[in-house]
Amino acid sequence: MDHDPSLLQIFSVSLFFCKCFSCFYRRLKQKSIVALIPGPPSNSWIFGHMKHLLLPANYGDFEYTWQKEYGPVYRIKGCFGEDRLMLSDPLPLQHVLNTNFFTHGPALAQAISLAFDDKAVMGAHGSRHKRLRAATQVGFTASAVRGYQPLFERVARRLTEQLEKICALYPDGTPTDMLPIIAEASLNSMSQALLSYSTEELGKDFVTNNAKILSLAATHSPTQLLASAITSRLPHLFWRLLTHLPGIPDFDLIRNAKVFAKQVGWKAIREKLTLAAVRDSGDSKSESTSSPSELESPSRVTHGDVFDFLLNICPTSSNKPQKSALTHEELASQTGTFFIAGEETTTSAIVFALLELAKHQSFQDELRAEVHHFAKIKSNSEAGFSYDNMPLLNALIKESLRINTPGAAQERAAIVDTVLPLSNPIRLLNGEMLHSIPIRKGQVVTVAAASYHRNEVLWGDDAHKFRPSRWLDGTAFHGRALGPYANLLSFLGGQRVCLGWRFALAFRAYSRRYVLTVLNLDSLLEMQVLLFELVEKFRFTCSEDERHRLRAQFANTLMPVLPDGTRGAPLVVTRC
Ligand code: HEM
Numbered sequence: 001m002d003h004d005p006s007l008l009q010i011f012s013v014s015l016f017f018c019k020c021f022s023c024f025y026r027r028l029k030q031k032s033i034v035a036l037i038p039g040p041p042s043n044s045w046i047f048g049h050m051k052h053l054l055l056p057a058n059y060g061d062f063e064y065t066w067q068k069e070y071g072p073v074y075r076i077k078g079c080f081g082e083d084r085l086m087l088s089d090p091l092p093l094q095h096v097l098n099t100n101f102f103t104h105g106p107a108l109a110q111a112i113s114l115a116f117d118d119k120a121v122m123g124a125h126g127s128r129h130k131r132l133r134a135a136t137q138v139g140f141t142a143s144a145v146r147g148y149q150p151l152f153e154r155v156a157r158r159l160t161e162q163l164e165k166i167c168a169l170y171p172d173g174t175p176t177d178m179l180p181i182i183a184e185a186s187l188n189s190m191s192q193a194l195l196s197y198s199t200e201e202l203g204k205d206f207v208t209n210n211a212k213i214l215s216l217a218a219t220h221s222p223t224q225l226l227a228s229a230i231t232s233r234l235p236h237l238f239w240r241l242l243t244h245l246p247g248i249p250d251f252d253l254i255r256n257a258k259v260f261a262k263q264v265g266w267k268a269i270r271e272k273l274t275l276a277a278v279r280d281s282g283d284s285k286s287e288s289t290s291s292p293s294e295l296e297s298p299s300r301v302t303h304g305d306v307f308d309f310l311l312n313i314c315p316t317s318s319n320k321p322q323k324s325a326l327t328h329e330e331l332a333s334q335t336g337t338f339f340i341a342g343e344e345t346t347t348s349a350i351v352f353a354l355l356e357l358a359k360h361q362s363f364q365d366e367l368r369a370e371v372h373h374f375a376k377i378k379s380n381s382e383a384g385f386s387y388d389n390m391p392l393l394n395a396l397i398k399e400s401l402r403i404n405t406p407g408a409a410q411e412r413a414a415i416v417d418t419v420l421p422l423s424n425p426i427r428l429l430n431g432e433m434l435h436s437i438p439i440r441k442g443q444v445v446t447v448a449a450a451s452y453h454r455n456e457v458l459w460g461d462d463a464h465k466f467r468p469s470r471w472l473d474g475t476a477f478h479g480r481a482l483g484p485y486a487n488l489l490s491f492l493g494g495q496r497v498c499l500g501w502r503f504a505l506a507f508r509a510y511s512r513r514y515v516l517t518v519l520n521l522d523s524l525l526e527m528q529v530l531l532f533e534l535v536e537k538f539r540f541t542c543s544e545d546e547r548h549r550l551r552a553q554f555a556n557t558l559m560p561v562l563p564d565g566t567r568g569a570p571l572v573v574t575r576c
Helices: 007-036 050-054 063-070 090-096 104-114 127-138 142-146 149-169 178-193 204-218 222-231 236-243 249-281 286-291 293-296 296-302 307-311 328-359 361-378 391-403 449-453 522-535 544-549
Strands: 073-077 085-087 100-106 176-177 409-412 416-428 433-439 444-445 504-510 512-519 536-539 553-554 559-560 572-576
Touching: 007 085, 007 433, 050 222, 050 286, 063 073, 063 090, 063 449, 073 416, 085 090, 090 296, 090 416, 090 444, 100 104, 100 416, 104 222, 104 249, 104 296, 127 142, 127 307, 127 328, 149 178, 178 307, 178 328, 178 416, 178 512, 178 522, 178 572, 204 249, 204 328, 204 559, 236 249, 249 328, 293 449, 296 522, 307 328, 328 361, 328 391, 328 522, 328 536, 328 559, 328 572, 361 391, 361 522, 361 536, 391 522
Parallel strands: 085 444
Antiparallel strands: 073 085, 100 409, 176 572, 409 444, 416 433, 504 512, 536 572, 553 559
């Protein structure tokens, strides 16, 4: 039997179409709003601005000019005509980092899902990420990290012995590539602090694959940009299956690296549990059956390393052992993440600090005087010595991280429709003023950390200049606290703030507000210790020619690069 549609039905259908239309219109309008934000013109639909952003001769060649011309919020083109937002304005950056509305951008998410499984803190999302972070933070608390200081000092002594040998052979100095030397020290620091292992104990397979993974991540070319733009648009499942195809060398390498990292993690877990059982039983007979490498390392019997904390079996812990918040499988999965996330970033930070010292000899002299002064205090202090009291050393670290931030640009994508607040309104290409930016789910934004660090409105006219004194004379930017350290974005901020950043809480008054500031404690401790030892004993110089030849390029991490495109930091090292 035919029925005439009732008025109610007609009304409902019309309402439905109106809703669809308004939704569609809203989305279209939002899309066009981002497209209407001023930005540099692009003459390539395929690459957009990505080559200029990620592959310039010197990182920032284009980006810093764009920021100067278009301000701290502007539009660039990604591959295949995509509109992206570049952000160095603290207000929208806070929104991106501190809300749940954003996740890793497509290319970054793809690289992370390739390298880590979802049991690793970096590869996990949502509530699992929250739980893993809470569980892993135990190894990076203030008191935990304070105990790693002797480990870093031991690594620093080994590093200085290595340089002593070079200086003995060339007393007047010879150009020495500091990059591999610092990379080795950094790997050594990581393996000591994480597992109480020497680099040799990590095993050849792990070390070789780890180095190959880092060099794979360090190669960036237009072809790779395109490949990543295409594959990151493929459905996740398809892409994951692709990575399991045998015979593709890069995928084989990544799969092997995951396996080797997990094996190292499992080996350490087993050894630590055995050792803890021996300790608990106090059975001297069992102790004598343990291998010497398990028992001799002083770090193992004094404080405990990150894995000891995460297994809840620290030798010094007065707490009754409790069940670890991580399963052993989950803990083993963190091994690769910790090494990959911590090794290259720390190397980059230390090498650039040395390069800055080589370029600024008078600052290096002042710093050395401070180091020699504190070296006497250190040798007389029976209780732990704190590097936090050294103004010039800490000013060097902050200024070098500001000017040469290892994670220069980080991609994020909105997971819901949201509105980005702005510090200052933007005039759109159609003349309208925009006070906040409505963006659609999927919109990609770049957390332009390097640009934020050189934003002249925030850091002053000399924002592009290396001037450590800004941290001592109160001229460093003291606005909204963004990152955990010194208002810098080097460790990003929010839920995915660098885990390797040891933190404690302090309250500091900014104008009439109290804001939470987080103090440095771990990767900076490593920087403090290594730089202290190096500056105490050696002078670093770099000829004018060499300075002009060196570039800073960003592939995964910002690194110094020689004219032939290889990474390197040749400095003349002499004993002082
Ligand atoms: C100067 C040294 C370091 C710098 C500049 C640095 C920087 C960063 C940045 C920018 C991120 C955020 C990446 C993103 O979400 O896009 C990050 C995350 C992370 N970092 Fe670091 N890092 C450093 C040292 C370390 C060390 C020593 C470790 C560990 C031992 C470490 C472990 C991690 C982990 C596990 C994450 C992922 C956190 C998460 O996704 O929740 N980092 N780091």
